[in-house]
Amino acid sequence: MRNVYTKVTLLLTIALIALLIANNLIYYFISKEKLERQEVDNLKSQAQAIHNILDHSREGSAYVERLVGEKLRAVALAIRSRLDPDIDNVTNEELDALARELAIDDVTLLTKEGEGFVLARSSKREEIGLSTNKWGLWNKVFLELYEKKNVTAIRWGDALDHYWTGPYSVSDTNAEEFYKYGYYYDGTTNYIINPFVSNASIRQYEQTIGIASIIGSITASDPSILEIAGFNPTALGRERVVAKTSSGQTYTPRYYAPVFFGTNAYAHEELDEKEIRRAIETKASTSYKADVNGRTILKTFIPVFTDKIDELGLVTDNSVRELEQNLDYYVIGIAIDYRSIQNQLNGILLEMGMIILLVTVVCMLLLLLLNRYFSRSKDQTAIEAQATYVEEMNVLFNNIREQRHDFVNHINTIHALAQVGKYGELRAYTQEVVGEIHDINEMLHIGNPPLAALIQSKLVQAQRKDIRFTYAFSNMSGFPQGVRSVDFVRMLGNLIDNAFDEVAKVEPEQRTVELTGAIEAGRLRFIVRNAGSIDEAVMDRIFESGVTTKPGGRNSGLGLPITLAIVRRYKGTIKVENDNGVKFTIEIPVAS
Known part of the structure; x- marks a missing residue:
């Protein structure tokens, strides 16, 4: 029995540890998902902040650019007043001197030729002779200016009286250079005046408080952020767009560049394209985790929808002068080093390991203590039950020995009464002896020695x-093997003792206790009935520990709870009712 109990204890320990490990693994994966979600939420906040700062930055850039555009108009007015209105009377050297004097990079003069214009004079000699016929919308601007109309052909740049300036644009003679061009014509000359300056001022502004500076500050403050980039959805899944300057140089216009700003060194071409498209389609952030460039990264894409793409400086070159579509969104991508999350998860895993180890040790100690406690309790219960069993058997055997010892005295008495002829006294005496022997025989016919011993003691x-x-039993000869004698002796003993205590409260002539037992229809049934009654309020709680009907609450009130526990152990029932006295009924299913 002890080996079985040890095995059960071991299995319970293993099950508890397995449950604990499973619980902590679930917690680990929930924590992993939560950390990733928190990191994505944080990146979304970063992206929104970048977009907001970018908006403000471009507002500042636009303001600086407007100032430059206004300066170029003032320069154009000065040039008009200093030059001959006829292009034939203007030299390139004059333009060189004016550019130096007015602190601009260069100045070019455009003359009408057919449906376009030719760059006739310039301080930048390589521009001389270029035609605007293939400049699309910009050529329309020049035609509107030449007709002294307000510029409406293009939505970019700034239009003033007799003047228009576009955004910073790539140079037609050098694709590496960007300039701010201004165009002035009021009809007093036969040429359009075109002063321009490089984007040095804007570059300086960008380096100080622009997007590059912002990205640098963010990555410096959070080392886990590897890079930030502004992705161009229109460049996804298409070949690289190549444009040519008038001088034949090739380049990719910023409008068609895959990355508007920042860097994309940790690129996974297939996953990047897939997640960017999904972000645009769902209008929600998306993420993926992958190994790129020897690192495990978590890359998040946040779509940004805005009608200020032009103001963000993304349309800045002559190659898109005929662009008709509106781009009103882009995607901010942020790649972080997944080690930052993994380190937190490793910390959680370590903590869980320590907790599991600690709880395992505690559980083992508790189970060991419980094992010792229940072993002792079980041994003590067995000892007490055995003592009760032995006591009841001793009472029975002592009674039999006493009757056997007195048998000679009975014979002598009978013989003496017969000799003196006192037959009436002899008859009464023999009836008493026969009755006592009959009682002993009845007990022996019960068929169960422990039960017979219990009845004799009671x-x-x-x-x-x-x-x-009084007692009566039927069909008890085949007492079921599944019910331990120790258990039913305890059950019946408790009920009979309680019945004796109850009838002790009444007059002697009312002190009756009945016990009946039978095995019928696969059930072992015992009924203990005694005179008196139980209050209904007490009856509802009669099987609770500590509840007793004894005067002053004496004794522990544990007999009935113990009896109930034994009955339930055998999947039986016990009930109490007021039925011509107090009636307790126990029924236990037994094998037929």
Whole structure:
């Protein structure tokens, strides 16, 4: 039995540890998902902040650019006043001197030729002779200016009286250079005046407080952020767009560049394209985790929808002068080193490991203590049950020995009464002897020695307390093997003792206790009935520990709870009712 209990204890320990490990693994993966979600939420906040700062930055850039555009108009007015209105009377050297004097990079003069214009004079000699016929919308601007109309052909740049300036644009003679061009014509000359300056001022502004500076500050403050980039969705899944300057140089216009700003060194071409498209389609942030360039990265894409793409400086070159579509969104991508999350997860895993180890040790100690406690409790219960069993058997055997010892005295008495002829006294005496022997035979016919011993001991107790204790059993010869004798002795013993205590409260002539037992229809049934009654309020709680009907609450009130526990152990039932006295009924299913 002890080996079985040890195995059960071991299995319970293993099950508890397995449950604990499973619980902590679930917690680990929930924490992993939560950390990733928190990191994505943080990146979304970063992206929104970048977009907001970018908006403000471009507002500042636009303001600086407007100032430059206004300066170029003032320069154009000065040039008009200093030059001959006829292009034939203007030299390139004059333009060189004016550019130096007015602190601009260069100045070019455009003359009308057919449906376009030719760059006729310039301080930048390589521009001389270029035609605007293939400049699309910009050529329309020049035609509107030449007709002294307000510029409406293009939505970019700034239009003033007799003047228009576009955004910073790539140079037609050098694709590496960007300039701010201004165009002035009021009809007093036969040429359009075109002063321009490089984007040095804007570059300086960008380096100080622009997007590059912002990205640098963010990555410096959070080392886990590897890079930030502004992605161009229109460049996804298409070949690289190549444009040519008038001088034949090739380049990719910023409008068609895959990355508007920042860097994309940690690129996964397939996943980047897939997640960017999904971000645009769902209008929600998306993420993926992958190994790129020897690192595990978590890359998040946040779509940004805005009608200020032009103001963000993304349309800045002559190659898109005929662009008709509006781009009103872009995607901010942020790549972080997944080690930052993994380090937190490793910390959680370490903590969980320590917790599992600690709880395992505690559980083992508790189970060891419980094992010792229940072993002792079990041993003590067995000892007490065995003592009860032995006591009841001793009472029975002592009674039999006493009757056997008295048998000679009975014979001598009978013989003496017969000799003196006192037959009436002889008849009464022999009836008493036969009745006592009949009682012993009835007990022996019960068919179960422990039960017979219990009945004998309770008969002795009843005689001492002046209680009429009767019993009747049927079909008990085949007592079920599944029910331990120790258990039913404890059950019946508790019920009979309680019945004796109850009838002790009434007059002797009312002190009756009945016990019946039978095995019928696959059930073992015992009924203990005694005179008196139980209050209904007490009856509802009669099987609770500590509840007792004894005067002053004496004794522990544990007999009935113990009886209930034993009955339930055998999947039986016990009930109490007021039925011609107090009636307790126990029923236990047994194998047929």
